[in-house]
Amino acid sequence: MNRSEQLARLRKLKVQRCKENFWAFCKTISPDFYDDERPHLKLLCDTLQAFYEDRIIRNPEDKEWRIVPFPIFGVEVCDLLFIEMPPRFGKTRTITLWCAWILGKDNGFKFMYTSYNDDAAADTSRFVRQCIDQDKTDIGSFIYSDIFNASLQVDNKAINKWALKGQYFNFIAAGKGGSVTGKGCNALIVDDPVKNAEEALNDNESEKTWNWYRDTLMSRVEEKGKILINHTRWPRKDLIQRLLDKYEKDTRKPYYELIMKAWDGEKILCPALMSMSTYLEKERLLGDEVFQANYNQNVSDQKGRMYHKFLIQHKALDEESVGYVAAYCDYADAGTDYMALIIGAVVAGEEHSMFFVKDVLYTQTGVDEYIDEFVTMLIDYHVDFLRVESNNGGKGFAQNVEEKLYKRGGEAEVVAEYNTSNKETRIRTGANLVQSIMVYPPDWKERWPEFSEHVIQFQRVGKNKFDDGPDVLTMAAEDLEYGGVMIYG
Numbered sequence: 001m002n003r004s005e006q007l008a009r010l011r012k013l014k015v016q017r018c019k020e021n022f023w024a025f026c027k028t029i030s031p032d033f034y035d036d037e038r039p040h041l042k043l044l045c046d047t048l049q050a051f052y053e054d055r056i057i058r059n060p061e062d063k064e065w066r067i068v069p070f071p072i073f074g075v076e077v078c079d080l081l082f083i084e085m086p087p088r089f090g091k092t093r094t095i096t097l098w099c100a101w102i103l104g105k106d107n108g109f110k111f112m113y114t115s116y117n118d119d120a121a122a123d124t125s126r127f128v129r130q131c132i133d134q135d136k137t138d139i140g141s142f143i144y145s146d147i148f149n150a151s152l153q154v155d156n157k158a159i160n161k162w163a164l165k166g167q168y169f170n171f172i173a174a175g176k177g178g179s180v181t182g183k184g185c186n187a188l189i190v191d192d193p194v195k196n197a198e199e200a201l202n203d204n205e206s207e208k209t210w211n212w213y214r215d216t217l218m219s220r221v222e223e224k225g226k227i228l229i230n231h232t233r234w235p236r237k238d239l240i241q242r243l244l245d246k247y248e249k250d251t252r253k254p255y256y257e258l259i260m261k262a263w264d265g266e267k268i269l270c271p272a273l274m275s276m277s278t279y280l281e282k283e284r285l286l287g288d289e290v291f292q293a294n295y296n297q298n299v300s301d302q303k304g305r306m307y308h309k310f311l312i313q314h315k316a317l318d319e320e321s322v323g324y325v326a327a328y329c330d331y332a333d334a335g336t337d338y339m340a341l342i343i344g345a346v347v348a349g350e351e352h353s354m355f356f357v358k359d360v361l362y363t364q365t366g367v368d369e370y371i372d373e374f375v376t377m378l379i380d381y382h383v384d385f386l387r388v389e390s391n392n393g394g395k396g397f398a399q400n401v402e403e404k405l406y407k408r409g410g411e412a413e414v415v416a417e418y419n420t421s422n423k424e425t426r427i428r429t430g431a432n433l434v435q436s437i438m439v440y441p442p443d444w445k446e447r448w449p450e451f452s453e454h455v456i457q458f459q460r461v462g463k464n465k466f467d468d469g470p471d472v473l474t475m476a477a478e479d480l481e482y483g484g485v486m487i488y489g
Helices: 003-020 022-029 039-052 091-105 118-132 203-220 239-246 276-285 288-296 367-380 391-407 423-429 431-437 449-456 468-481
Strands: 056-058 080-084 111-115 152-158 161-164 171-175 185-191 221-230 256-259 322-330 339-347 354-363 385-389 413-417 438-440
Touching: 003 022, 022 039, 022 091, 039 056, 039 080, 039 091, 039 221, 039 256, 080 239, 091 111, 091 118, 091 185, 091 221, 111 118, 111 203, 118 152, 118 161, 118 171, 185 203, 203 221, 203 239, 221 239, 276 288, 288 449, 322 367, 322 391, 322 468, 339 367, 339 468, 354 367, 354 449, 354 468, 367 391, 385 391, 385 468, 391 413, 423 431, 423 468, 431 438, 431 468, 438 468, 449 468
Parallel strands: 080 221, 080 256, 111 171, 111 185, 185 221, 322 385, 354 438, 385 413
Antiparallel strands: 152 161, 161 171, 322 339, 339 354
16 A cells, blocks of 8 residues: 555545544644643533433433443433533534534534524524535645535525525524524524623523523424533523522433533643633632632622621731630541631630631541541641531541540640531521631632632522531631630640
């Protein structure tokens, strides 16, 4: 086989791979954007392909969806997908290519695409069409027609409604509230139905979006059709939140969520698209409520937050003013709960003592993984007093800590205390106290991202996924307010 024949064979294999694999298609059509240094895009592509191919499935006895490598008969198939990603990370661009890829595989497939207005919807419609109708300018590159044998219907290619050859229509685009009367689709795409923060925080606009989706769009999806909702998250009642609330009590959720945070507490999602310095700059410029929703998919109504005031320490403590160093622990062995430890300096005030937070340990790992670090922190900060909530195994944990602590020369008094009051009620009634007593370092959000996030986003009313941070803060505040701790020298 000569070189020309080898190249032709490799080219044929690449074309076949593009037909079979959406990620390969994206890398081939747009190699400048889709590369292996952006793994979040591969995850997005793989999820979209699985959604189209009915590979997001679950058995009748399962609650959670899972992605499988090939279709399975006799199982439930997911037909509602939520994509939640930060802005400018490639979600709409990828959905544009997804539409083109599917139309190459099935020229009878019908899309209905909607966005916040007619212009935004028309732009995406144009991009899908241009991908299919692209002219070749470089003989060595790949374009759509090198991979798929599909072309536009000459007399039916308006911006907002067009078709492939031999079809009545394949793609219709409309802005929010626009006309889609009499049209049906195999896939409904709702992409960024909210234009900006002003619109997102407007209750009337929120209601308009919800009513349009519920009363108009859903009725256009044909039997076994799919619904893809892709948007930057916003505070209050964005469309995804409306649906999450609607299905909150369902034990078997009908939707699959793909959630990506710009910062997950350990690493930036994609440094090539947003560096850590850019992330921190945007955090400073945007209001916390909007920033957390847009970039980290943490959606909450600021009006409903438990805590609105966070005291910040702006100058070093006078060590002579420190009465003692105390630590408080809400124990958890492993699982979904967090073990929360806070260590702080207690300073007497005119009305009540103040707790200046020095360090936090906040983890979901097993006790064997964190106990040595736990004890080391007590020693390094010269903790005088540790209180552990003894519920759910906390008493045994406290005894274990005490034994390890004394073997290493630590002198903290360790007390395990069983709490009989309702946790939710205690957190709610102690909120004002927490906001008056606890003082945090200026960089507490960066140092303890998960802890700070769970505290800041904690809601006064409704279901909170994590309450371990607020619980340990309440424990410390109540201890200092109602009697405090007596340390004997």
